[in-house]
Amino acid sequence: MTLGALLFDVDGTLADTEPEGHLPAYNRAFKEHGLDWRWTKKLYRKLLLISGGRERINHYLDSYEPELGPNDERVREDRDGWVAELHQSKSRYFRDRLRKGRVPLRAGVARLIREAGESGMRIAIVTNATRATLEPFLAYALGDELLAYIELTVCGDEVDNKKPAPDVYRMACERLGCEPGDCIAIEDSNAGVRAAHGAHVPALVTVNADTRDQVFDSAAAVLDSLGEPDLPVTILKSPGFDFDYVNLDVLRRINGEAAPTPAD
Numbered sequence: 191m192t193l194g195a196l197l198f199d200v201d202g203t204l205a206d207t208e209p210e211g212h213l214p215a216y217n218r219a220f221k222e223h224g225l226d227w228r229w230t231k232k233l234y235r236k237l238l239l240i241s242g243g244r245e246r247i248n249h250y251l252d253s254y255e256p257e258l259g260p261n262d263e264r265v266r267e268d269r270d271g272w273v274a275e276l277h278q279s280k281s282r283y284f285r286d287r288l289r290k291g292r293v294p295l296r297a298g299v300a301r302l303i304r305e306a307g308e309s310g311m312r313i314a315i316v317t318n319a320t321r322a323t324l325e326p327f328l329a330y331a332l333g334d335e336l337l338a339y340i341e342l343t344v345c346g347d348e349v350d351n352k353k354p355a356p357d358v359y360r361m362a363c364e365r366l367g368c369e370p371g372d373c374i375a376i377e378d379s380n381a382g383v384r385a386a387h388g389a390h391v392p393a394l395v396t397v398n399a400d401t402r403d404q405v406f407d408s409a410a411a412v413l414d415s416l417g418e419p420d421l422p423v424t425i426l427k428s429p430g431f432d433f434d435y436v437n438l439d440v441l442r443r444i445n446g447e448a449a450p451t452p453a454d
Contacts, residue, residue, distance in 0.1 A: 298416025307339025356388030
């Protein structure tokens with residue numbers, strides 16, 4: 191196998207978007223809609239097991255049966271429309287946090303994208319996020335320099351089934367024209383790893399506070415971050431060799447390919 195493409199997840203992988211971006215945005219949207227709801231970090235960690243923002247709100251309605259206040263009649267008449275409006279409000283507040291720089295990239299992300307882009311490695315974004323949420327995030331978090339290296343984006347609202355279904359990864363491989371085994375997914379969650387595995391794409395996991403306790407049996411390696419030369423990673427599941435931070439040579443080895451020997 192020859193590593194030909196990096197497939198990055200977004201939320202929790204490129205940045206800690208969940209606790210720093212989405213959670214406070216949800217709570218502001220709830221207040222705007224007259225809801226006496228407040229999702230705590232503990233509750234949100236449970237809700238993150240449900241993939242997709244609208245799906246998460248629907249799960250909360252069904253499983254927790256919260257008070258709807260002035261929204262009760264509207265929800266009975268048009269629940270799907272109401273959930274979509276609530277989610278749109280959340281997305282607006284999320285974009286506001288992005289503009290204010292409150293959702294920084296995780297360690298090693300900018301370095302790895304830059305290294306891969308400068309080497310000619312193909313890079314895709316593969317996410318459950320909607321395009322309306324993704325594009326502002328990429329613009330604010332990556333900036334023009336890093337965004338120029340992104341060849342393809344595949345979003346959850348462009349496929350029939352979101353992660354943990356493999357649809358987004360299958361679409362990414364098809365659009366890139368790459369064999370799944372010639373790609374590597376960089377994920378943060380069990381749902382993402384299951385999606386990659388279902389599409390036969392090897393996965394590297396960088397856990398965060400919300401996903402650290404999840405099970406990653408099918409992952410090729412599990413780390414606490416991508417690391418930096420001066421910020422070594424903690425290896426939670428070894429790929430069979432040691433390293434201090436993730437670069438292209440490490441990804442090639444994880445993917446099963448020996449790193450090329452530099453020309454003399």
